[in-house]
Amino acid sequence: MPAAPTGPGLNRRVSQYLEREVEPARLERARQNFLRRGFAKLPYLASAEIKQQVADEVEALIAEHGVRRDLTLPETGHTPRRMRNVHRAEIAAHGSIVPEIYAHPAVLRALETVAGEQVLVCPYQPEQFVITELEQSGDTHGWHWDDYSFALVWVIDCPPLEQGGFVQCVAHTQWNKDDPQLHRQFVSHPIHSLELSPGDLYFMRTDTTLHRVYPISGGRRLILNMAYAAEHDLSKPISHEGMETLWAETAR
Ligand SMILES: O=C(O)CCC(=O)C(=O)O
Numbered sequence: 001m002p003a004a005p006t007g008p009g010l011n012r013r014v015s016q017y018l019e020r021e022v023e024p025a026r027l028e029r030a031r032q033n034f035l036r037r038g039f040a041k042l043p044y045l046a047s048a049e050i051k052q053q054v055a056d057e058v059e060a061l062i063a064e065h066g067v068r069r070d071l072t073l074p075e076t077g078h079t080p081r082r083m084r085n086v087h088r089a090e091i092a093a094h095g096s097i098v099p100e101i102y103a104h105p106a107v108l109r110a111l112e113t114v115a116g117e118q119v120l121v122c123p124y125q126p127e128q129f130v131i132t133e134l135e136q137s138g139d140t141h142g143w144h145w146d147d148y149s150f151a152l153v154w155v156i157d158c159p160p161l162e163q164g165g166f167v168q169c170v171a172h173t174q175w176n177k178d179d180p181q182l183h184r185q186f187v188s189h190p191i192h193s194l195e196l197s198p199g200d201l202y203f204m205r206t207d208t209t210l211h212r213v214y215p216i217s218g219g220r221r222l223i224l225n226m227a228y229a230a231e232h233d234l235s236k237p238i239s240h241e242g243m244e245t246l247w248a249e250t251a252r
């Protein structure tokens, strides 16, 4: 992979862009959506140049290190995961811009304005970031909640709406891992659907927003998910069995 211009140069470009181009009032407006619907689109959170650098790195990583998975998870009501992934360990070992942007203080501060509370680097390293590609008809990231409070998703590639790949979510719901009752959540709350295009970014309250990616019937969908913790995550017991099941079958 060609070396991306990271380090102090990247660091400064990210800070300068956020400082000059992203007014706090814009992020505060996004917060209204975030609180009401559990997510907010933030396509302006990175410059076109940074997005391109992220996309190039993610494309190189999925081509080189993608691992196919096809399983269902009992603790989310046996919903399917049909996808190809690159784990955090491979991204950290072979990528440079993704790990740097993930922990960039200016990015964290911008996300905090949307969240209305502290947004922290995830204390459990394997969950910090992951690349997910849906590549075959029927591929989906099925209904689930995440263990940590927030996710920032970078959409690198996405099929047209008619071929699926959009996100659906049910805000203000709680994950009971022993009895997730997905149908109860669907009939008790509105389901919001979110159309996405390549270059989009969205931020979600993932611990209390049930969400999924609608199965694709063609095309290809490629995303980078950056997970973040809220302060309350640092003290709550998190068992990580979803993560362990997801990764176990291809553990190296
Ligand atoms: O692909 C997406 O847009 C969402 C990904 C997601 O929910 C996850 O990785 O936990």
Ligand SMILES: [Fe+2]
Pocket: 144, 145, 146, 151, 206, 211
């Ligand atoms: Fe998720």
